Amino acid sequence: MKLTIFGTGYVGLVTGACLADVGHHVVCVDVDADKIARLNSGEIPIHEPGLEALVERNLSAGALEFTTEVARAVSHADVQFIAVGTPPDENGAADLQYVLAVAESIGSNMTTHKVVVVKSTVPVGTSDVVRAKLTEVLGRQNSALAFDVVSNPEFLKEGAAVNDFLKPDRIIVGAASEHAREVMKELYEPFNRNHDRTLYMDVRSAELTKYAANALLATKISFINEIANFAERLGADVEEVRRGIGADPRIGYHFIYPGLGYGGSCFPKDVQALGRTATEIGYDAPLIAAVDAVNNRQKTTLFDKIATHFGGVEKLKGKRIAIWGLAFKPNTDDMREAPSRVLIEALWEAGASLVAYDPVAMEEARRIYGTREDFVLAADKYAALNDADALAICTEWQQFRAPDFVEMAERMASRLIFDGRNIYAPERLKKEGWSYISIGRAPAYAQPQAVEKVS
Ligand code: UDX
Numbered sequence: 385m386k387l388t389i390f391g392t393g394y395v396g397l398v399t400g401a402c403l404a405d406v407g408h409h410v411v412c413v414d415v416d417a418d419k420i421a422r423l424n425s426g427e428i429p430i431h432e433p434g435l436e437a438l439v440e441r442n443l444s445a446g447a448l449e450f451t452t453e454v455a456r457a458v459s460h461a462d463v464q465f466i467a468v469g470t471p472p473d474e475n476g477a478a479d480l481q482y483v484l485a486v487a488e489s490i491g492s493n494m495t496t497h498k499v500v501v502v503k504s505t506v507p508v509g510t511s512d513v514v515r516a517k518l519t520e521v522l523g524r525q526n527s528a529l530a531f532d533v534v535s536n537p538e539f540l541k542e543g544a545a546v547n548d549f550l551k552p553d554r555i556i557v558g559a560a561s562e563h564a565r566e567v568m569k570e571l572y573e574p575f576n577r578n579h580d581r582t583l584y585m586d587v588r589s590a591e592l593t594k595y596a597a598n599a600l601l602a603t604k605i606s607f608i609n610e611i612a613n614f615a616e617r618l619g620a621d622v623e624e625v626r627r628g629i630g631a632d633p634r635i636g637y638h639f640i641y642p643g644l645g646y647g648g649s650c651f652p653k654d655v656q657a658l659g660r661t662a663t664e665i666g667y668d669a670p671l672i673a674a675v676d677a678v679n680n681r682q683k684t685t686l687f688d689k690i691a692t693h694f695g696g697v698e699k700l701k702g703k704r705i706a707i708w709g710l711a712f713k714p715n716t717d718d719m720r721e722a723p724s725r726v727l728i729e730a731l732w733e734a735g736a737s738l739v740a741y742d743p744v745a746m747e748e749a750r751r752i753y754g755t756r757e758d759f760v761l762a763a764d765k766y767a768a769l770n771d772a773d774a775l776a777i778c779t780e781w782q783q784f785r786a787p788d789f790v791e792m793a794e795r796m797a798s799r800l801i802f803d804g805r806n807i808y809a810p811e812r813l814k815k816e817g818w819s820y821i822s823i824g825r826a827p828a829y830a831q832p833q834a835v836e837k838v839s
């Protein structure tokens with residue numbers, strides 16, 4: 385099948401490369417000429433395992449093309465994907481200007497029927513807005529051409545996006561016509577050979593499914609973080625509690641890892657967008673608001689623990705803190721909404737100086753924070769520890785899980801670790817003489833409170 389994809393950002397690029405790889409002829413179009421030129425030379429602008437090889441292979445096979453020529457891209461295929469960005473506008477609402485600009489391009493260049501597939505994460509109702517735009521553009525040209533608008537949200541995890549696309553749990557297709565459903569069925573046929581993973585539904589349900597999935601996952605994380613805070617104050621260990629509840633298949637082990645709160649480009653944005661939708665439709669949604677509030681508070685928890693340990697925020701002045709992990713999660717260089725940023729900025733505010741190490745996100749950190757005296761980027765994880773008063777772990781990269789604790793102790797000014805991801809066993813570190821403060825375990829400060837007073 386011939387397919388056109390508007391937008392060569394994260395979603396567009398992964399979608400284009402994967403659809404080309406299963407045999408479709410994909411043209412990816414973007415307004416950014418420089419980016420298209422780089423993609424045509426095989427240069428991938430994002431860090432995503434497996435993507436580069438996929439792009440290279442399909443580019444040289446001619447199954448994948450990158451272009452800035454809108455008219456050619458529109459005439460290339462009957463199916464046109466919209467995968468452009470929807471950044472928050474000044475009020476925090478998804479800005480649909482790029483989505484609508486693509487609708488305008490499709491409408492003004494189409495000469496045959498098109499199935500327009502909305503893949504960008506957009507508020508519920510956006511497919512109707514796209515439909516109205518296309519109708520308006522065609523009306524201006526007195527065109528009687530017909531089209532379908534389909535909602536086909538993505539569920540890609542950064543760092544695992546290629547695999548998620550090629551082996552989806554489910555494919556959500558929101559379509560109003562039989563023709564559109566048939567076209568989508570043919571398009572996704574290579575992913576459905578063993579068993580059909582596609583769920584067909586109406587357009588608005590498909591749009592809401594995306595938000596519901598992300599909001600529920602975010603809710604699980606905020607829930608376990610809330611329990612971690614209980615555990616700390618009650619003298620319990622959240623990791624035991626996690627295992628204890630995860631064993632119930634109705635709850636499950638996924639997405640109940642306590643930590644510094646969720647970050648990234650999806651969860652914070654999507655939870656807030658759902659909250660905004662609630663306001664717009666005059667519906668009070670306290671659960672959604674609480675998920676966001678708990679997460680924002682959780683992002684400050686490591687700083688609070690550090691400040692408490694040293695005897696107050698003012699005692700952090702001049703302290704040298706090593707940071708392991710800057711990305712919002714492992715296997716990505718993405719620092720959008722990363723908990724590390726909340727910690728870093730609070731430590732700076734308190735007058736501490738930082739030495740950080742991340743296996744891939746250092747360049748991104750430099751881009752965000754620039755060159756500053758109180759922010760040294762170390763050559764490796766051990767170099768970050770030299771003379772450090774404490775180590776704070778913000779991302780659970782594999783290479784941080786089994787470090788040489790003897791070497792660490794030799795380099796650091798004191799044996800002190802604040803672990804925002806619970807990657808070490810507290811007993812072991814204690815035995816080796818470390819002060820080890822993690823999330824929801826080993827009540828280092830908060831002594832068990834007088835629960836007997838609570839009836
Ligand atoms: C997420 C969704 O998983 C994906 O389906 C959707 O399409 C986009 O948003 P992503 O943002 O790449 O993907 O990251 P994910 O792996 O889901 O992690 C999100 C955040 O939650 C990270 O900051 C992670 O550290 C945190 N997290 C995750 C926890 O704190 N605890 C957990 O148990 C799981």
